[in-house]
Amino acid sequence: MSVLDEIVAGVRADLAVRQAEVSEAALRQRLADVSPALDPMPAFRAPGLSVIAEVKRRSPSKGDLAEIPDPAALAGAYAAGGAAAISVLTEQRRFSGSLADLEAVRAAVPTPLLRKDFMVTEYQVLEARAAGADLVLLIVAALDDATLRGLHDLARGLGMTVLVEVHDEPETERALAAGAQLVGVNARNLKTLEVHPEVFGQLVKVLPDDVVKVAESGISGVDDAARYAAEGADVVLVGEALVKDGDPTAAVAAMRSSGGGVR
Numbered sequence: 001m002s003v004l005d006e007i008v009a010g011v012r013a014d015l016a017v018r019q020a021e022v023s024e025a026a027l028r029q030r031l032a033d034v035s036p037a038l039d040p041m042p043a044f045r046a047p048g049l050s051v052i053a054e055v056k057r058r059s060p061s062k063g064d065l066a067e068i069p070d071p072a073a074l075a076g077a078y079a080a081g082g083a084a085a086i087s088v089l090t091e092q093r094r095f096s097g098s099l100a101d102l103e104a105v106r107a108a109v110p111t112p113l114l115r116k117d118f119m120v121t122e123y124q125v126l127e128a129r130a131a132g133a134d135l136v137l138l139i140v141a142a143l144d145d146a147t148l149r150g151l152h153d154l155a156r157g158l159g160m161t162v163l164v165e166v167h168d169e170p171e172t173e174r175a176l177a178a179g180a181q182l183v184g185v186n187a188r189n190l191k192t193l194e195v196h197p198e199v200f201g202q203l204v205k206v207l208p209d210d211v212v213k214v215a216e217s218g219i220s221g222v223d224d225a226a227r228y229a230a231e232g233a234d235v236v237l238v239g240e241a242l243v244k245d246g247d248p249t250a251a252v253a254a255m256r257s258s259g260g261g262v263r
């Protein structure tokens with residue numbers, strides 16, 4: 001079993017517990033009370049480099065990163081630095097996140113929010129929207145084509161934006177075939193946890209001009225952000241470097257301006 005398979009098995013077990021507590025019908029009812037999803041795409045498409053700043057306590061590859069007792073305060077700091085969107089890890093077992101973190105952040109900031117998790121069922125997409133998320137992540141390596149397309153269409157139907165994550169060329173072709181408009185190239189291979197920073201530069205050549213391109217993982221500071229911007233990234237998604245920085249507001253602002261042209 002790959003690391004990704006093990007993570008998804010844990011996610012499915014946790015999901016079964018939540019599904020036993022809240023029915024899908026009840027979740028769908030909650031959707032009526034949620035404000036419409038915010039659209040991050042105009043900011044992502046504007047000139048310059050956008051930052052998706054991530055709330056991330058730990059990871060399977062790096063272990064504990066930061067305690068983050070108050071995710072809403074961290075998100076407020078990211079927003080003050082001009083983050084175009086905020087990613088909240090909600091996976092519990094490996095990343096110590098939760099939907100409660102997402103809800104707390106939603107209550108605190110008006111910035112578009114990404115639910116970062118291992119989404120394998122419609123229920124999780126509905127949960128994301130009900131908790132106030134505007135975007136969801138779909139990891140191509142974790143999904144068959146029919147499920148990828150089904151979850152993509154469901155999220156779009158709910159007014160959400162989908163970040164479709166890839167790590168190689170076949171996955172990129174599958175993402176585009178599913179209709180992806182926002183593609184994230186994860187430098188980390190989720191099956192082995194190895195980081196390959198050169199993958200973005202390879203895959204950017206396969207991505208059409210009108211697709212918004214996100215560079216994900218292992219971005220340690222302004223130099224990495226600037227390098228990805230020069231390679232064609234519209235957006236960088238950054239976790240570890242920001243949660244460990246004593247001044248996350250300044251760190252986000254510096255990454256934005258590293259891409260040439262503040263937006």
Ligand SMILES: O=P(O)(O)OC[C@@H](O)[C@@H](O)c1c[nH]c2ccccc12
Pocket residue numbers: 054056116117139165186216217218219237238239240241
């Ligand atoms: O902390 P980093 O190296 O800046 O990485 C952030 C983000 O790219 C990473 O958290 C991530 C990218 N894709 C994922 C999928 C699942 C969980 C986590 C991720």
